Amino acid sequence: MTPDLLAALQAAQVAKRPVALLTRLSDGQQCLWPETALPGALAEAAERALREDAAANVTLDGEAWFVHPHNPPLRLIVVGAVHIAQALVPMAQTIGFAVTVVDPRRAWATADRFPGITLIHEWTDDAMLALAPDARTAVVTLTHDPKLDDPALDIALRSEAFYIGALGSRRTHAKRVARLAEAGHGEAAMARIHAPVGLDIAAVTAPEIALSILAEIVAARRGAALARRAAPHATSAAAA
Amino acid sequence: MSDSEDVLATAASWRAAGETVALATVVETWGSSPRPAGSRLAVSASGRLAGSVSGGCIEGAVADAAKQTMQTGAPQLLDFGISDERAWEVGLACGGKLKVFVEKLA
Numbered sequence: 001m002t003p004d005l006l007a008a009l010q011a012a013q014v015a016k017r018p019v020a021l022l023t024r025l026s027d028g029q030q031c032l033w034p035e036t037a038l039p040g041a042l043a044e045a046a047e048r049a050l051r052e053d054a055a056a057n058v059t060l061d062g063e064a065w066f067v068h069p070h071n072p073p074l075r076l077i078v079v080g081a082v083h084i085a086q087a088l089v090p091m092a093q094t095i096g097f098a099v100t101v102v103d104p105r106r107a108w109a110t111a112d113r114f115p116g117i118t119l120i121h122e123w124t125d126d127a128m129l130a131l132a133p134d135a136r137t138a139v140v141t142l143t144h145d146p147k148l149d150d151p152a153l154d155i156a157l158r159s160e161a162f163y164i165g166a167l168g169s170r171r172t173h174a175k176r177v178a179r180l181a182e183a184g185h186g187e188a189a190m191a192r193i194h195a196p197v198g199l200d201i202a203a204v205t206a207p208e209i210a211l212s213i214l215a216e217i218v219a220a221r222r223g224a225a226l227a228r229r230a231a232p233h234a235t236s237a238a239a240a
Numbered sequence: 241m242s243d244s245e246d247v248l249a250t251a252a253s254w255r256a257a258g259e260t261v262a263l264a265t266v267v268e269t270w271g272s273s274p275r276p277a278g279s280r281l282a283v284s285a286s287g288r289l290a291g292s293v294s295g296g297c298i299e300g301a302v303a304d305a306a307k308q309t310m311q312t313g314a315p316q317l318l319d320f321g322i323s324d325e326r327a328w329e330v331g332l333a334c335g336g337k338l339k340v341f342v343e344k345l346a
Contacts, residue, residue, distance in 0.1 A: 001345050003345065003346070006345065007252075009248065010248060010249065010252065023265075023341060023343075025267065025341060028315035028341075028343050054276075054277075055267070055278040056277075057267065057277075066265070066341060068265065068277075
Protein backbone atom coordinates (compact mmCIF):
# COMPACT_ATOMS: atom_id res chain seq x y z
CA MET A 1 0.00 0.00 0.00
CA THR A 2 1.39 3.40 -0.90
CA PRO A 3 1.51 6.11 1.79
CA ASP A 4 -0.70 8.26 -0.48
CA LEU A 5 -3.37 5.56 -0.61
CA LEU A 6 -3.18 5.05 3.14
CA ALA A 7 -3.58 8.80 3.63
CA ALA A 8 -6.60 8.84 1.28
CA LEU A 9 -8.13 5.90 3.17
CA GLN A 10 -7.61 7.64 6.51
CA ALA A 11 -9.00 10.93 5.14
CA ALA A 12 -12.17 9.10 4.09
CA GLN A 13 -12.44 7.60 7.57
CA VAL A 14 -12.02 10.99 9.25
CA ALA A 15 -14.70 12.43 6.93
CA LYS A 16 -16.92 9.40 7.77
CA ARG A 17 -17.18 8.63 4.05
CA PRO A 18 -17.66 4.96 3.09
CA VAL A 19 -14.91 3.70 0.74
CA ALA A 20 -13.86 0.29 -0.53
CA LEU A 21 -10.20 -0.67 -0.91
CA LEU A 22 -9.63 -2.99 -3.89
CA THR A 23 -6.43 -5.04 -4.12
CA ARG A 24 -5.30 -7.13 -7.10
CA LEU A 25 -3.80 -10.12 -5.33
CA SER A 26 -1.35 -11.05 -8.12
CA ASP A 27 0.70 -7.86 -7.80
CA GLY A 28 -0.78 -5.77 -4.99
CA GLN A 29 -2.11 -3.01 -7.25
CA GLN A 30 -4.72 -1.03 -5.28
CA CYS A 31 -7.34 1.65 -5.61
CA LEU A 32 -10.21 3.19 -3.65
CA TRP A 33 -13.82 3.20 -4.79
CA PRO A 34 -15.73 5.46 -5.47
CA GLU A 35 -12.65 7.73 -5.75
CA THR A 36 -11.47 5.68 -8.75
CA ALA A 37 -13.72 4.77 -11.68
CA LEU A 38 -13.78 0.97 -11.99
CA PRO A 39 -15.03 -1.61 -14.50
CA GLY A 40 -18.69 -2.50 -13.83
CA ALA A 41 -18.13 -5.82 -12.04
CA LEU A 42 -15.59 -4.33 -9.60
CA ALA A 43 -17.69 -1.23 -8.92
CA GLU A 44 -20.71 -3.45 -8.25
CA ALA A 45 -18.69 -5.64 -5.88
CA ALA A 46 -17.41 -2.54 -4.06
CA GLU A 47 -20.90 -1.11 -3.71
CA ARG A 48 -22.24 -4.44 -2.41
CA ALA A 49 -19.34 -4.92 0.02
CA LEU A 50 -20.06 -1.51 1.53
CA ARG A 51 -23.80 -2.12 1.68
CA GLU A 52 -23.38 -5.53 3.33
CA ASP A 53 -20.34 -4.39 5.32
CA ALA A 54 -18.56 -7.62 4.32
CA ALA A 55 -15.31 -8.17 2.44
CA ALA A 56 -15.49 -10.10 -0.84
CA ASN A 57 -13.35 -11.83 -3.42
CA VAL A 58 -14.00 -11.11 -7.11
CA THR A 59 -12.38 -12.49 -10.24
CA LEU A 60 -12.21 -10.20 -13.27
CA ASP A 61 -10.48 -11.26 -16.50
CA GLY A 62 -8.78 -14.10 -14.63
CA GLU A 63 -7.41 -11.74 -11.95
CA ALA A 64 -8.38 -12.18 -8.28
CA TRP A 65 -9.33 -8.98 -6.43
CA PHE A 66 -9.95 -8.49 -2.72
CA VAL A 67 -12.71 -5.99 -2.00
CA HIS A 68 -12.39 -4.51 1.50
CA PRO A 69 -15.18 -2.19 2.69
CA HIS A 70 -14.34 0.65 5.10
CA ASN A 71 -17.61 1.99 6.46
CA PRO A 72 -17.84 4.78 9.02
CA PRO A 73 -18.33 3.44 12.55
CA LEU A 74 -21.77 2.36 13.70
CA ARG A 75 -23.42 5.07 15.80
CA LEU A 76 -24.96 4.76 19.24
CA ILE A 77 -27.27 7.52 20.46
CA VAL A 78 -27.77 7.38 24.22
CA VAL A 79 -30.71 9.43 25.47
CA GLY A 80 -30.21 10.17 29.15
CA ALA A 81 -26.83 11.09 30.67
CA VAL A 82 -27.57 8.84 33.64
CA HIS A 83 -25.39 6.49 35.67
CA ILE A 84 -26.00 3.53 33.33
CA ALA A 85 -24.96 5.76 30.40
CA GLN A 86 -21.64 6.44 32.13
CA ALA A 87 -20.96 2.70 32.08
CA LEU A 88 -22.45 2.13 28.61
CA VAL A 89 -20.59 4.87 26.74
CA PRO A 90 -16.96 3.70 27.24
CA MET A 91 -17.95 0.07 26.67
CA ALA A 92 -19.67 1.00 23.39
CA GLN A 93 -16.59 2.93 22.31
CA THR A 94 -14.46 -0.14 22.92
CA ILE A 95 -16.79 -2.14 20.67
CA GLY A 96 -16.23 0.52 17.98
CA PHE A 97 -19.34 2.70 18.20
CA ALA A 98 -19.29 6.45 17.65
CA VAL A 99 -21.32 7.55 20.68
CA THR A 100 -23.47 10.64 21.20
CA VAL A 101 -25.22 11.42 24.49
CA VAL A 102 -28.43 13.44 24.43
CA ASP A 103 -29.81 15.06 27.58
CA PRO A 104 -31.21 18.57 27.97
CA ARG A 105 -30.51 18.40 31.70
CA ARG A 106 -27.13 20.10 31.79
CA ALA A 107 -26.40 18.93 35.30
CA TRP A 108 -26.31 15.34 33.98
CA ALA A 109 -24.75 15.76 30.55
CA THR A 110 -21.40 17.23 31.58
CA ALA A 111 -17.92 16.76 30.14
CA ASP A 112 -16.92 15.72 33.66
CA ARG A 113 -19.24 12.74 33.58
CA PHE A 114 -18.62 11.95 29.89
CA PRO A 115 -15.06 12.98 29.01
CA GLY A 116 -14.43 13.38 25.30
CA ILE A 117 -18.00 12.46 24.30
CA THR A 118 -20.26 14.49 22.01
CA LEU A 119 -23.00 15.84 24.31
CA ILE A 120 -26.21 17.37 22.96
CA HIS A 121 -28.31 19.51 25.27
CA GLU A 122 -31.24 20.09 22.88
CA TRP A 123 -34.67 18.73 23.71
CA THR A 124 -34.61 15.06 22.74
CA ASP A 125 -36.81 15.25 19.62
CA ASP A 126 -34.82 18.17 18.18
CA ALA A 127 -31.59 16.34 18.97
CA MET A 128 -32.83 13.14 17.35
CA LEU A 129 -34.01 14.96 14.23
CA ALA A 130 -30.60 16.58 13.89
CA LEU A 131 -28.79 13.28 14.46
CA ALA A 132 -31.00 11.53 11.87
CA PRO A 133 -30.56 7.87 12.88
CA ASP A 134 -29.97 5.54 9.91
CA ALA A 135 -29.63 1.79 9.38
CA ARG A 136 -26.19 1.92 11.02
CA THR A 137 -27.47 3.58 14.21
CA ALA A 138 -28.60 2.16 17.55
CA VAL A 139 -30.74 4.23 19.92
CA VAL A 140 -31.11 3.62 23.66
CA THR A 141 -33.33 5.69 25.94
CA LEU A 142 -32.34 5.65 29.60
CA THR A 143 -33.93 8.71 31.22
CA HIS A 144 -36.93 6.86 32.68
CA ASP A 145 -38.81 10.12 32.06
CA PRO A 146 -41.56 9.98 29.40
CA LYS A 147 -41.07 13.70 28.66
CA LEU A 148 -37.55 12.91 27.48
CA ASP A 149 -37.74 9.29 26.33
CA ASP A 150 -40.98 9.41 24.34
CA PRO A 151 -40.03 12.15 21.85
CA ALA A 152 -36.72 10.37 21.21
CA LEU A 153 -38.47 7.03 20.67
CA ASP A 154 -41.01 8.70 18.39
CA ILE A 155 -38.21 9.89 16.07
CA ALA A 156 -36.28 6.62 16.38
CA LEU A 157 -39.35 4.63 15.33
CA ARG A 158 -39.69 6.79 12.21
CA SER A 159 -36.06 6.02 11.30
CA GLU A 160 -34.24 2.93 10.04
CA ALA A 161 -32.27 2.55 13.29
CA PHE A 162 -31.18 -1.10 13.51
CA TYR A 163 -31.75 -1.21 17.27
CA ILE A 164 -34.07 0.70 19.56
CA GLY A 165 -33.98 -0.03 23.29
CA ALA A 166 -35.84 1.61 26.17
CA LEU A 167 -35.07 1.25 29.86
CA GLY A 168 -38.05 0.51 32.08
CA SER A 169 -40.05 -2.36 33.50
CA ARG A 170 -42.77 -4.23 31.63
CA ARG A 171 -45.37 -2.06 33.37
CA THR A 172 -43.54 1.12 32.42
CA HIS A 173 -43.23 -0.18 28.88
CA ALA A 174 -46.94 -1.03 28.65
CA LYS A 175 -47.78 2.59 29.54
CA ARG A 176 -45.16 3.79 27.06
CA VAL A 177 -46.66 1.65 24.30
CA ALA A 178 -50.08 3.17 25.02
CA ARG A 179 -48.65 6.69 24.70
CA LEU A 180 -46.76 5.87 21.50
CA ALA A 181 -49.92 4.35 20.05
CA GLU A 182 -51.65 7.66 20.65
CA ALA A 183 -48.79 9.29 18.75
CA GLY A 184 -49.73 7.08 15.80
CA HIS A 185 -47.31 4.16 16.06
CA GLY A 186 -48.65 0.73 15.16
CA GLU A 187 -47.84 -2.70 16.54
CA ALA A 188 -45.03 -3.34 14.04
CA ALA A 189 -43.27 -0.18 15.19
CA MET A 190 -43.75 -1.09 18.84
CA ALA A 191 -42.26 -4.54 18.26
CA ARG A 192 -39.01 -2.84 17.27
CA ILE A 193 -38.50 -1.53 20.80
CA HIS A 194 -36.36 -3.75 22.99
CA ALA A 195 -37.95 -3.38 26.39
CA PRO A 196 -37.11 -4.14 29.10
CA VAL A 197 -33.80 -3.19 27.55
CA GLY A 198 -30.87 -5.62 27.35
CA LEU A 199 -30.37 -9.35 27.34
CA ASP A 200 -31.68 -11.11 30.41
CA ILE A 201 -28.45 -11.85 32.27
CA ALA A 202 -29.98 -10.83 35.60
CA ALA A 203 -27.87 -7.69 35.54
CA VAL A 204 -27.87 -5.62 38.74
CA THR A 205 -25.12 -2.99 38.64
CA ALA A 206 -24.88 -0.17 36.10
CA PRO A 207 -21.95 -1.78 34.24
CA GLU A 208 -23.78 -5.14 34.17
CA ILE A 209 -26.87 -3.47 32.71
CA ALA A 210 -24.65 -1.68 30.19
CA LEU A 211 -23.14 -5.03 29.22
CA SER A 212 -26.58 -6.59 28.73
CA ILE A 213 -27.63 -3.64 26.52
CA LEU A 214 -24.47 -3.80 24.42
CA ALA A 215 -24.76 -7.56 24.03
CA GLU A 216 -28.31 -7.08 22.76
CA ILE A 217 -27.16 -4.39 20.32
CA VAL A 218 -24.42 -6.65 18.96
CA ALA A 219 -26.92 -9.51 18.63
CA ALA A 220 -29.29 -7.25 16.67
CA ARG A 221 -26.44 -6.05 14.49
CA ARG A 222 -25.23 -9.58 13.72
CA GLY A 223 -28.68 -11.08 13.33
CA ALA A 224 -28.22 -13.55 16.20
CA ALA A 225 -31.16 -15.80 16.91
CA LEU A 226 -32.05 -14.94 20.49
CA ALA A 227 -35.03 -15.82 22.55
CA ARG A 228 -36.93 -12.75 23.68
CA ARG A 229 -36.97 -12.14 27.39
CA ALA A 230 -38.81 -14.90 29.19
CA ALA A 231 -40.25 -14.49 32.65
CA PRO A 232 -39.30 -11.29 34.46
CA HIS A 233 -36.29 -11.75 36.70
CA ALA A 234 -36.91 -10.83 40.29
CA THR A 235 -33.32 -9.70 40.78
CA SER A 236 -32.91 -7.86 37.48
CA ALA A 237 -32.32 -4.15 38.01
CA ALA A 238 -32.77 -3.70 34.25
CA ALA A 239 -36.40 -4.59 34.80
CA ALA A 240 -36.77 -2.28 37.78
CA MET B 241 -13.06 3.59 15.55
CA SER B 242 -13.10 0.02 14.26
CA ASP B 243 -10.21 -2.29 15.11
CA SER B 244 -9.16 -2.29 11.46
CA GLU B 245 -8.94 1.53 11.40
CA ASP B 246 -6.92 1.40 14.58
CA VAL B 247 -4.33 -0.85 12.92
CA LEU B 248 -4.03 1.50 9.93
CA ALA B 249 -3.52 4.49 12.23
CA THR B 250 -0.85 2.58 14.16
CA ALA B 251 0.89 1.53 10.92
CA ALA B 252 0.85 5.13 9.70
CA SER B 253 2.32 6.39 12.98
CA TRP B 254 5.14 3.81 12.87
CA ARG B 255 5.98 4.82 9.33
CA ALA B 256 5.87 8.51 10.25
CA ALA B 257 8.41 7.70 12.98
CA GLY B 258 10.75 6.31 10.31
CA GLU B 259 10.02 2.59 10.65
CA THR B 260 9.61 0.16 7.76
CA VAL B 261 6.12 -1.34 7.98
CA ALA B 262 4.20 -4.19 6.34
CA LEU B 263 0.47 -4.86 6.46
CA ALA B 264 -1.10 -8.32 6.49
CA THR B 265 -4.80 -8.69 5.67
CA VAL B 266 -7.03 -11.76 5.89
CA VAL B 267 -8.55 -11.99 2.39
CA GLU B 268 -10.41 -15.29 2.55
CA THR B 269 -11.45 -17.79 5.21
CA TRP B 270 -12.96 -21.26 5.31
CA GLY B 271 -14.30 -23.13 8.31
CA SER B 272 -13.74 -21.92 11.83
CA SER B 273 -11.18 -19.15 11.30
CA PRO B 274 -11.24 -16.84 14.29
CA ARG B 275 -10.89 -13.54 12.41
CA PRO B 276 -13.03 -12.53 9.42
CA ALA B 277 -11.79 -11.35 6.02
CA GLY B 278 -10.55 -7.79 6.30
CA SER B 279 -8.80 -8.32 9.65
CA ARG B 280 -5.38 -6.68 9.69
CA LEU B 281 -2.00 -7.14 11.34
CA ALA B 282 0.65 -4.44 11.06
CA VAL B 283 4.29 -5.47 11.50
CA SER B 284 7.27 -3.14 11.88
CA ALA B 285 10.90 -3.90 11.02
CA SER B 286 11.74 -3.63 14.71
CA GLY B 287 9.22 -6.37 15.44
CA ARG B 288 6.24 -4.43 16.72
CA LEU B 289 2.81 -5.97 16.09
CA ALA B 290 -0.65 -4.36 16.01
CA GLY B 291 -3.98 -6.05 15.30
CA SER B 292 -4.40 -9.72 14.39
CA VAL B 293 -5.13 -12.12 11.54
CA SER B 294 -5.95 -15.13 13.72
CA GLY B 295 -6.32 -16.00 17.36
CA GLY B 296 -2.54 -15.87 17.63
CA CYS B 297 -1.90 -19.16 15.80
CA ILE B 298 -0.26 -17.81 12.66
CA GLU B 299 0.91 -14.33 13.63
CA GLY B 300 4.52 -15.54 13.99
CA ALA B 301 4.63 -17.01 10.50
CA VAL B 302 2.90 -13.94 9.05
CA ALA B 303 5.42 -11.65 10.77
CA ASP B 304 8.28 -13.66 9.21
CA ALA B 305 6.72 -13.29 5.77
CA ALA B 306 6.15 -9.58 6.45
CA LYS B 307 9.85 -9.06 7.17
CA GLN B 308 10.66 -10.73 3.84
CA THR B 309 8.21 -8.43 2.07
CA MET B 310 9.77 -5.41 3.79
CA GLN B 311 13.13 -6.39 2.27
CA THR B 312 11.99 -7.33 -1.24
CA GLY B 313 9.04 -4.97 -1.55
CA ALA B 314 7.12 -7.81 -3.23
CA PRO B 315 3.66 -8.64 -1.85
CA GLN B 316 2.85 -12.23 -0.89
CA LEU B 317 -0.36 -14.26 -0.71
CA LEU B 318 -0.02 -16.78 2.13
CA ASP B 319 -2.13 -19.89 2.49
CA PHE B 320 -2.78 -21.41 5.89
CA GLY B 321 -4.81 -24.51 6.48
CA ILE B 322 -4.82 -27.94 7.97
CA SER B 323 -3.52 -29.44 4.71
CA ASP B 324 -0.62 -27.01 4.77
CA GLU B 325 2.46 -28.47 6.47
CA ARG B 326 3.69 -25.08 7.56
CA ALA B 327 0.35 -24.22 9.08
CA TRP B 328 0.43 -27.56 10.88
CA GLU B 329 3.80 -26.51 12.23
CA VAL B 330 2.54 -23.18 13.49
CA GLY B 331 -0.61 -24.90 14.69
CA LEU B 332 -3.95 -23.72 13.35
CA ALA B 333 -5.67 -25.56 16.15
CA CYS B 334 -9.12 -24.32 15.16
CA GLY B 335 -8.96 -26.39 11.96
CA GLY B 336 -9.80 -23.38 9.82
CA LYS B 337 -8.20 -22.28 6.57
CA LEU B 338 -7.33 -18.79 5.49
CA LYS B 339 -5.44 -16.68 3.00
CA VAL B 340 -3.43 -13.67 4.09
CA PHE B 341 -2.17 -10.93 1.79
CA VAL B 342 1.08 -9.29 2.89
CA GLU B 343 2.24 -5.96 1.48
CA LYS B 344 4.83 -3.35 2.27
CA LEU B 345 3.66 0.11 3.27
CA ALA B 346 5.72 2.04 0.72
